[in-house]
Amino acid sequence: MWGRLKACDRDTCLWAYWDASRNQARRWCSMAGCGSVIKTRRARRKAKDGDTGGHPSVRG
Numbered sequence: 858m859w860g861r862l863k864a865c866d867r868d869t870c871l872w873a874y875w876d877a878s879r880n881q882a883r884r885w886c887s888m889a890g891c892g893s894v895i896k897t898r899r900a901r902r903k904a905k906d907g908d909t910g911g912h913p914s915v916r917g
């Protein structure tokens with residue numbers, strides 16, 4: 858019942874937010890804010906490592 862209070866997935870934010878989505882798939886306090894920041898960051902990293910042939914990353 859009360860397990861929907863989450864912390865934002867953005868390490869520099871960590872705001873608590875209330876996940877009101879039905880499947881609780883939300884991971885950020887603001888999809889337009891932190892969500893877009895993280896997605897952009899990941900997209901850049903992925904593009905940068907795109908020529909490694911898919912080897913596992915050394916650190917997480």
Ligand SMILES: [Zn+2]
Pocket residue numbers: 865866867870871872885886887891
């Ligand atoms: Zn956030």
